[in-house]
Amino acid sequence: MHNRMIDKDKLTDPAEYIIIGGGPAAICAVAKIYGSGISGNQIVWIDPQFKVGDFGTKLSVGSSVPGNTSVESYQKVNDAIYTLLPGCAPTAETKFEMLDLPPNTTCPLKIAAQPLQHITDNLRKLVCAVEGIITEIEQAKDGLRLEIKLPDGTINHLITKRIILATGAEPRTLELPNYITVIDPNIAFIESELAQYLEKNPNIKTVAVIGSSHSAALATMHLLKAGIHVIQFMNKEYKFATPAIASDGTRYTQFDNTGLKGEVAKFTQQLLNDTSAGLGKYTGKWECYIGDDVDILLKTYLPECTHAVACIGYLPANRLKINGLPLSEFKHDKITTQMMGKDGKHIPGIFGIGVAFPLEVKAISGEIEPAVGVGKFWGNMNDRILAQWRNYPADIFVHTVPGHSLFLKQEEAQPDQAKKVAPKIRAKL
C-alpha cells in the first residue's frame, strides 16, 4: 500500500481521509468510507495496535465487560460490513463464539470483539493502515498536517484533506478525600478483574459507587456479588431501557441509549424490589442515597467507605493536540460530527465520532440521548454524515484560530478568489 508518511517539508499529496483510532467507531467509518468508493490509497487508518480499541482490549480482558447489546444487533452490523466489503467476511474455517449464541441474548464484549478483529485484519489490507499515535494536528495552507509517533519511537508526518477522530474516551474522574482509594471503573466492570483486586486488598469492606448509569449499576452488581458492602451516591434515579409503543403503533425502546439493560437491569430491578421490601440477600449490603447535590451526600456518608468507584461519564481521551491545543479545548457538533473550538467555530475538515464524540439521537418519546455502541455507530453513520464529510470543501482550508487568515489549497490561486470564497465559507461556520 502507498506510503503516505514523509518528512514534514516534503508533504505535497494530501490523502482524502485520515481516520484516527481502531475501535468500533473507526472500523465503521473506514468500512463506510472505503465502501463508498474512495480508493484505499486515499484512506489512511491509524491506531497503535488495531485490536478493536478499548472495546477489544481494556474492556475485553479476563471475564470481560458483560455487554448489554443483543447478539443479533452486533451480527446485523457484521453482516452489513460483509455485504459492503466481501473481503472482510469470515471464511468457512473462521469460528466466532457469537455464532453459537441465541440471537436475542447479550454477550460479553470479548465475544463481540472477535468478528470486529477479523474485519479489522482484512480492512487493514484494503487501506493505508499505519500503527502509531498521532500527537499533533495542524491546519496548514495545503491541508491538515499530522505528526505521528511510530512504534519504534520515530516521528513522521502525514497530510490530509479530512480527519475523522475516533479516539475513544476515558472515565471522568472526581476529586475525593485522601482517605479514599479510587478503584478504576474498568476493574469493577469486569468480574474477574474485581476478584483479583479484592484478593490483593482483602481488607476492603465498604465501597462507594458514585453514579446512576448502566456502568454504575454494573459496578454495584459486581461488588455486591463479591460480598462487598456498597454505598451508592446518585443524582437521579435509575432509568431502565423499556419496550414502548408510540401513538402511531411504532415499537421502540425508551431510554435505549442511557437506560439499564440486560442482566444488569434484571439484577438492579430485583435489588430495588428486595431492598424496599426489606428482603433478599443484599438487604443491608446496599445503601443508596439520591439527591441533587451529591457533594452534600458524599460529605455525610463517604467517611463510612475506604474505596470508591466513580461512574460519572466519559471524557474524550486526550492524546493529541490540534493547533497546539489539547483535545479537551475542543467540542463537537452532535448533529454533524464537525469539531469546533470552545467558541463554537468549526475546525474545517476535522470530524469526531464514537464514544468520545457521540451523535445525539431523539427517541420517539422525545428524550435526547448520545448514541453509543457498535450498532449505534454503524446505524447513525448514515448517508447524511458521509455526505457531510465528503462534501466538505476540501480544497479550501480556513484557519479558525484567531489571527489566522483564509487561503486556498492551490498555491497559484488568485488572492481575489480567496476574498470571494471567504464570506460564503464563513457563513457556514
Ligand SMILES: Cc1cc2nc3c(=O)[nH]c(=O)nc-3n(C[C@H](O)[C@H](O)[C@H](O)COP(=O)(O)OP(=O)(O)OC[C@H]3O[C@@H](n4cnc5c(N)ncnc54)[C@H](O)[C@@H]3O)c2cc1C
Ligand atoms: C460498562 C460498559 C459496557 C459496554 N457495553 C457495550 C455494549 O453492550 N455494546 C456496545 O456496542 N458497546 C459497549 N460498550 C463499549 C462502548 O460502546 C465503547 O464506548 C466503545 O468501545 C467505544 O468505541 P470507540 O471506537 O469510540 O473508542 P475505543 O474503543 O476506545 O477506541 C479508540 C481507539 O483510538 C485509539 N487512539 C486514541 N488516541 C489516538 C491517537 N492520538 N492516535 C492514534 N490512535 C489513538 C486508541 O488507542 C483506541 O484504540 C461498553 C462499554 C462499557 C464501559
